[in-house]
Amino acid sequence: MTKKIVPVIMAGGKGTRLWPLSRAAAPKQFIRFVGDKTLFQETLRRVSDPALYEPPVVLTNEEFRFLVAEQARELDIEIAAIVLEPVARNTAAAVAAAATLVRDRLDEDTIMHVLGSDYEIVAGDTYFGCVNIAAATAAEGKLVTFGIQPTEPATGYGYIEGGKTLPTGARAVARFIEKPPRNKAEDMVATDGFYWNSGMFMFSVSSLLADMRSFATETLRAAEAAFTKSARDLDFIRLDKEAFSAAPNISIDYAIMEKTSNAAVVPSAFKWSDLGGWDSVWKSGSRDEYGNVAAGHTTVVNTKNSLIMTHGVHLAVQGMDNIAVIASEDAVYVGRLQDSQDVGNLVKVLAAAPTTSQLTETHPTSYRPWGGYTSVLKGDRFQVKRIFVTPGKKLSLQKHHHRSEHWIVVKGTAEVTIGDNVQMLRENESVYIPLGEVHRLANPGKIMLELIEVQTGSYLGEDDIIRIVDEFGRS
Template sequence: MTEAAVIVPVVLAGGQGTRLWPMSRAARPKQFLPLTGPTSLYQQTLLRVGDGSRYTAPIVVTNSEYRFLVAEQAQETGIVPAAVLLEPVARNTAAAIAAAALHAKAAFGADAVIHVLASDHAVVVDENYWWSVDAAAAAARAGRLVTFGITPTAPETGYGYIEAGADLGGGVKAVARFVEKPDRDNAEKMLAAGGYYWNSGTFMLGVESFLAEVQALAPDTYAAAEAAVDAAKADLDFIRLDEKSFAAAPNISVDYAIFEKSKAVALVPVTFSWSDLGAWDAVWKVSGKDAAGNVVINGNATLSNTSNSLVVSEKAHIAVEGLTDVAIVASEDAIYVGKLSEAQRVGPMVKALRANAATQGLTEIHRTAYRPWGGYSSVLNGERFQVKRLFVKPGKKLSLQKHHHRAEHWVVVTGTAEVTVDGKVSMLTENESIYLPLGCVHRLANPGKILLELIEVQTGSYLGEDDIIRIEDEFGRA
């Protein structure tokens, strides 16, 4: 691949959207969930840019809380990112893309073109998709800042629109204007008029031309991103952008900061199937349906006299009788039931849950929490005790740690556990247990080749996750 042909994928994976609550939460948002197949949306995005004849290895931009999810799910696809940039604070897309472009310029050269992709969109890859990529790349190499416009199929009010201007050749059009998310009446008028496209939020940008526009149109964003990249530090396989510098960037999207101001913007209209999966009705639309128009995800449902509905369940079996146009979504600890056609109303409901101290946690964390070594599920909570299921991946180990306020009992259910307590190492197998007294220095490891599962019983005056003093940790958390 010649220097002129280099396309560097930039995958934005830091969003904390909760419109697909209760499945999508702050600790594990929708990009990391398998909503349209066996792999997550983030993994599907990585696989889409996995062709080495067209792309370099991707640059992933995410926040620090998701770094191990990003790395683990990338490893499962077999795709190794060229870099994972960690945003120390959320500053919307302008600063994130500017930082990625600066890194791409340093790593791949000034002639590089970046293909900016959201990690939480559902895309059907076909000949039209690849045609649009090639057309956009050619325009980007000619100095254009290219946005992809999706040919609308309905008067959607949840998307911004782009009005196309003059034909520039090669499948590329000028941009007449950007249109904010319209009401239903205006959306219908634009659909009838033609020449309007949904704003997909994906871009093809030559790093030199894009950075020149950022410097000219959003100098504060450019200065903050440049300083954050220059002062970035390596942390394991990640690159931490400098917090003080990055925090100085305005909290603004690349659309507002650059695209609505620049004279170099161009549009590639596309016809491939695309959805930002912004609500549960969007998930229903892109999923395979039965003869009655129903979608069941995870298979845990029995439907009778039910039509045009969506049922999602992590564990519980859902039985639905005599309903139409409903969305029923059951996580381990919360259930959402509403009209499928009014799924956009999940957003206000999540805001209400977040505003109540009793329900705030339901918007932030799942009952099952994932960690780089495996994870844990909450089984039972009571006064001064807590029961969890721990699972540790083969070859992984937890940090060497101690607790000030709790003691623990571990019972091995499956696999082999290597347990260190105050320097003494014990090997435990199925049905064996061990006691960890308050204040002991301990570590759990899985030396085997199968998943290690344990039941953990915690007892003590305080059982919060922040009662952990890490002494050594292979994931850089000590």
């Protein structure tokens, strides 16, 4: 029996309210907003103390699997398992699958700490004090949630009413309350014992599975079958699609927590935000004397109470109040901070138009198991990309039917295979790959390989890749 806690990190969600930085294929948990770490990486760091935690289990989906692996690698943090959900089924089925894995690898007495990867949390003494109370309460057989001490009458969160105080310092849950109207939120904030529902949980595997057998039999059956029939794929565990698809699309809150009589809440006064909109990012940021939060290359003049953030062009903002100006590499959003919750509706408009739908799906930068690429410039019959390859990785041995390529190394060393010829390219050296020629790119060095690729031809889509040999199982 382990005395440590197993973190279970949910990292599969797709959000739209932080567009244009967050996209369907690159959601907020994997984006760097203000600091140099993503929300997912900050989550990994919170559960990295080996005295308290076992290596984490991460649940995500097919699209994000290499983002998860790469961002953990950047921090040199070990992940026990990356579990791939074949279809979206909300949190109940995902947690049940994770519990099945933990039970099989460790035992039913193991305590799981289920947490999202897209919260901003200040993990100081207050936070870890709450973690310790939750662990002690979970060891007593309770299903524990963390209730955030509200700082305002927010209507975007569910609430929890605390009941009697338990010996560990947690409280029994009196009831869960749906997202309330403003007047009810004001009443609850003014009354002691009401908390925001953080979406974080702690419980033993045995306690969770017992309540799932009582209240979520269909979900548990599907999750256990999906794990039993799962397949290993490189460093990933692929849940069986047919079995997992049979699970109801329901959250752990609705499936278990609101039905069980065994729920407890830990009153939590640490700083927490779900960063559900640009107004939340502004509230959680470090504001200057005029109330502005600025990140990236910005110049701000005669402006107050605003959020100015760029991942691309230099932003110069003048004479504004209470606005958000957000720039990615290929799009800019401008709107009032109080309208931040409506960004999702704007994204729906963009997604419905053929000329703008791509702006809601992907960033110019895409990640692959070997590294990734950034689209720099597109034109008629040509495209320019910045390609980056992780040390020790190689692309597939491949060819193209419709394009030729020119590669110029700008950083690191490239091992280039063209037909039967293998050559080394160093900085400022280049090579030409003719249309139809079998070729491969690898990074044999110790630093990141970066090169500029110029594609020319009649068709430049990513589906014009014929993989002959691929170490990632894609040929």
